[in-house]
Amino acid sequence: MIEKLKKIVKPYVQDQAAFEALTEETDFIKDLKINSANLVDVVLDVEDEFDITIDDASMEKMLTVKAALEIVNEKLAQK
Amino acid sequence: MIGNDIVDLQVAKKESNWQRRGFLDKLFTGEEQELITSSNDPFQMVWLLWTMKESAYKAFHQQDYNRTFAPKSIRINLISKSKATVLIHNTTFYTHSEINEELIHTIASSQKGARILSADFFKLNNTVYEARHLETYQKTLQAFSGRLKLSPVLFEIRKDCQGIPFLYKNKIHLKHSLSITHHGSFGAFCIGH
Numbered sequence: 580m581i582e583k584l585k586k587i588v589k590p591y592v593q594d595q596a597a598f599e600a601l602t603e604e605t606d607f608i609k610d611l612k613i614n615s616a617n618l619v620d621v622v623l624d625v626e627d628e629f630d631i632t633i634d635d636a637s638m639e640k641m642l643t644v645k646a647a648l649e650i651v652n653e654k655l656a657q658k
Numbered sequence: 659m660i661g662n663d664i665v666d667l668q669v670a671k672k673e674s675n676w677q678r679r680g681f682l683d684k685l686f687t688g689e690e691q692e693l694i695t696s697s698n699d700p701f702q703m704v705w706l707l708w709t710m711k712e713s714a715y716k717a718f719h720q721q722d723y724n725r726t727f728a729p730k731s732i733r734i735n736l737i738s739k740s741k742a743t744v745l746i747h748n749t750t751f752y753t754h755s756e757i758n759e760e761l762i763h764t765i766a767s768s769q770k771g772a773r774i775l776s777a778d779f780f781k782l783n784n785t786v787y788e789a790r791h792l793e794t795y796q797k798t799l800q801a802f803s804g805r806l807k808l809s810p811v812l813f814e815i816r817k818d819c820q821g822i823p824f825l826y827k828n829k830i831h832l833k834h835s836l837s838i839t840h841h842g843s844f845g846a847f848c849i850g851h
Contacts, residue, residue: 594788615712617673618727619729623679623681623684635731638684638728639731640726640727642727
């Protein structure tokens with residue numbers, strides 16, 4: 580699943596070195612330097628890829644790889 | 659508390675699609691979406707409102723370290739094309755925006771009549787993200803030291819563990835609040851009293 584997520588965030592990444600070294604602790608904005616306006620594209624792409632809906636309360640937390648994986652797992656389990 | 663945000667409109671056009679399904683719904687309240695759809699330049703309105711939210715969020719984050727991505731909980735009351743009040747939880751921010759064909763730059767302050775010491779935006783010469791980041795820092799230091807009629811080498815910018823930037827003079831932490839932003843070919847800063 581982390582590989583799928585990496586593929587999704589790749590086009591928005593502005594720090595390639597941080598992307599190469601991506602772990603669960605990686606922060607989309609602080610580490611990958613993804614523009615905050617593009618964070619919504621990451622959320623929408625994740626919704627499309629996994630066929631889930633990410634509500635506002637979940638999106639609020641989606642700042643790191645770890646949080647994103649947790650949200651996807653939670654939403655998949657609810658399906 | 660102050661914050662600022664800049665959007666390079668040419669880059670925004672290329673790197674974001676505001677007409678994408680779900681995009682407006684995730685970022686803007688119903689009222690804000692109405693401002694966008696009824697505007698004669700919806701693209702410009704999207705990015706004007708976005709810089710208002712983003713600059714206010716940055717100012718808010720200087721006192722509340724809890725980071726979130728909750729753009730809809732930031733509510734805009736648009737007063738004119740260049741002015742708004744922005745509400746985050748119970749804090750009101752006052753924003754002032756400058757718009758031209760190439761960019762939108764918005765400054766937010768928690769005080770009315772923005773107690774800004776210095777603020778500016780500029781074109782960046784570098785083309786790579788990291789170099790643009792450094793160039794924005796350099797230009798900020800040049801402007802600040804120039805205002806004090808001192809050499810820029812005395813000053814530096816450091817971020818604390820929350821990622822909030824601060825000015826230092828001779829390694830001593832200065833009290834001024836500071837916000838730095840860059841997007842595409844443009845950088846900007848604002849410094850509070």
